[in-house]
Amino acid sequence: MKEGKDTGSLHSGKLRSSFSGKVGYVLAVAGSAVGLGNIWRFPYLAAKYGGGIFLLVYLILMLTFGYALIISETAIGRMTKRSPVGAFGAFGKSFPFRFGGWVNAVIPMLIVPYYSVIGGWVVKYLFEYLRGSTEALAEDDYFSGFISNGVSAEIWFLLFSLMVVAVLFAGVKQGVERVSKVMMPLLVILAVFVAGYSMTRPGAWEGVKYFLIPNLDNFSWMTVVAAMGQMFYSLSIAMGILYTYGSYIKKDVDIEKSTGQVEIFDTAIAMLAGLMIIPAVFAFSGGDPDTLKAGPSLMFITIPKVFASMGFGTGAGIMFFLLVLLAALTSAISLAESGVSTFEDQLGWNRHKATLLMGAIIVLFGSASALGFGVLDFVSVLGMTILDFFDFLTNSLLMPFAALSTCLLITRVIGLDRIAKEIEQSSDFKRKKMYCFFMKFLAPVCIVIILLSSIASVFGWISM
Ligand code: PHE
Numbered sequence: 001m002k003e004g005k006d007t008g009s010l011h012s013g014k015l016r017s018s019f020s021g022k023v024g025y026v027l028a029v030a031g032s033a034v035g036l037g038n039i040w041r042f043p044y045l046a047a048k049y050g051g052g053i054f055l056l057v058y059l060i061l062m063l064t065f066g067y068a069l070i071i072s073e074t075a076i077g078r079m080t081k082r083s084p085v086g087a088f089g090a091f092g093k094s095f096p097f098r099f100g101g102w103v104n105a106v107i108p109m110l111i112v113p114y115y116s117v118i119g120g121w122v123v124k125y126l127f128e129y130l131r132g133s134t135e136a137l138a139e140d141d142y143f144s145g146f147i148s149n150g151v152s153a154e155i156w157f158l159l160f161s162l163m164v165v166a167v168l169f170a171g172v173k174q175g176v177e178r179v180s181k182v183m184m185p186l187l188v189i190l191a192v193f194v195a196g197y198s199m200t201r202p203g204a205w206e207g208v209k210y211f212l213i214p215n216l217d218n219f220s221w222m223t224v225v226a227a228m229g230q231m232f233y234s235l236s237i238a239m240g241i242l243y244t245y246g247s248y249i250k251k252d253v254d255i256e257k258s259t260g261q262v263e264i265f266d267t268a269i270a271m272l273a274g275l276m277i278i279p280a281v282f283a284f285s286g287g288d289p290d291t292l293k294a295g296p297s298l299m300f301i302t303i304p305k306v307f308a309s310m311g312f313g314t315g316a317g318i319m320f321f322l323l324v325l326l327a328a329l330t331s332a333i334s335l336a337e338s339g340v341s342t343f344e345d346q347l348g349w350n351r352h353k354a355t356l357l358m359g360a361i362i363v364l365f366g367s368a369s370a371l372g373f374g375v376l377d378f379v380s381v382l383g384m385t386i387l388d389f390f391d392f393l394t395n396s397l398l399m400p401f402a403a404l405s406t407c408l409l410i411t412r413v414i415g416l417d418r419i420a421k422e423i424e425q426s427s428d429f430k431r432k433k434m435y436c437f438f439m440k441f442l443a444p445v446c447i448v449i450i451l452l453s454s455i456a457s458v459f460g461w462i463s464m
Pocket of ligand 1: 032033034038108234237241331332334
């Protein structure tokens with residue numbers, strides 16, 4: 001493996017591989033960023049937390065706070081050539097450094113199990129469309145019936161996990177990336193088409209307005225908290241991924257520009273997904289507040305109704321869930337890969353053993369999440385189902401901590417100047433002043449807000 005050749009391998013082995021160049025890097029980050037977060041998670045949060053006002057808060061946060069954090073993580077990765085635990089360790093060995101590195105590294109390990117549960121739901125829907133169950137899937141209780149049947153949710157989850165672990169074992173990352181280069185554009189085309197169809201259903205226009213026009217009456221603190229968590233999630237920030245990816249790029253990649261491109265791509269897909277799903281909620285249920293607040297099940301409830309009302313719904317369903325599955329797989333693989341490389345680097349294990357451990361973690365936590373809607377439905381953690389709890393734990397508690405650790409590392413230890421120098425090696429850092437301001441003031445304030453709000457919601461002082 002020579003430096004400079006696109007090996008496509010993202011794990012940190014003895015020889016650190018690198019991306020072929022700017023395009024390869026942007027595509028790899030976009031492939032990791034675009035996943036269930038955009039298509040499944042963003043629309044249900046937007047529907048639940050105020051529509052247009054959620055979108056507005058999300059966009060502002062992404063362009064400011066998110067932008068600064070992507071740049072920071074990528075620059076530290078490139079500077080130290082290490083993934084998070086090693087990168088933090090490069091600056092100090094005391095407890096805060098170790099803690100900062102590990103918080104970043106543990107998050108993907110906690111996300112990938114429940115991510116795979118949703119992945120399993122996608123596989124199930126794909127399978128049902130292939131069997132032609134288009135009408136049945138569109139029935140009101142189909143989804144709740146499916147997830148509360150513990151055995152079937154568990155089996156589909158295991159199937160998805162098996163695909164992820166199989167790819168990790170085979171190490172055919174390159175193949176996956178090639179596939180995703182073709183699939184991503186296809187996903188965009190299909191999304192534009194479905195969104196167009198969904199928006200033109202009778203009654204759907206109210207949904208378009210709800211999603212795009214901010215209404216202050218719908219604002220609540222949780223709008224900000226949810227938007228911030230979603231921003232981390234969707235852009236793969238605050239979970240060590242971008243450190244690792246940054247460590248694979250060479251000094252000629254314009255970090256500022258590629259960050260912008262990734263943000264545009266990721267947001268475009270999320271907005272398209274919003275335009276597919278939210279107008280459909282209005283067309284098929286008249287914007288019923290209960291459906292709007294359906295949460296994780298929203299995509300699985302509304303999209304089948306859209307397809308059932310189309311002439312060629314079965315074909316559309318197959319295409320849609322196939323593409324979502326591929327987007328989910330590429331993201332799940334990059335999440336799990338990050339766990340595997342942490343085990344390899346930090347425990348000195350070989351890839352085989354590291355993959356087995358990651359697989360065991362997925363099966364253990366994932367099964368708990370999958371069964372949380374069925375046989376384990378009596379278990380509630382802080383008033384949440386197990387899956388919701390993992391989502392909350394990672395997005396609302398751990399990621400702010402991870403982001404905070406990155407901010408502190410930069411402002412207290414590395415220094416904003418050194419980060420700026422790193423960026424300036426490949427381009428003149430146009431938004432340097434803005435970046436410094438965000439890192440010094442905006443980011444800490446945002447992080448404190450999200451942490452306090454999350455803690456307050458745990459104690460029931462504010463409601464999610
Ligand atoms: N950003 C991905 C999504 O939106 C989730 C993810 C996070 C994937 C981190 C990889 C790494 O679905």
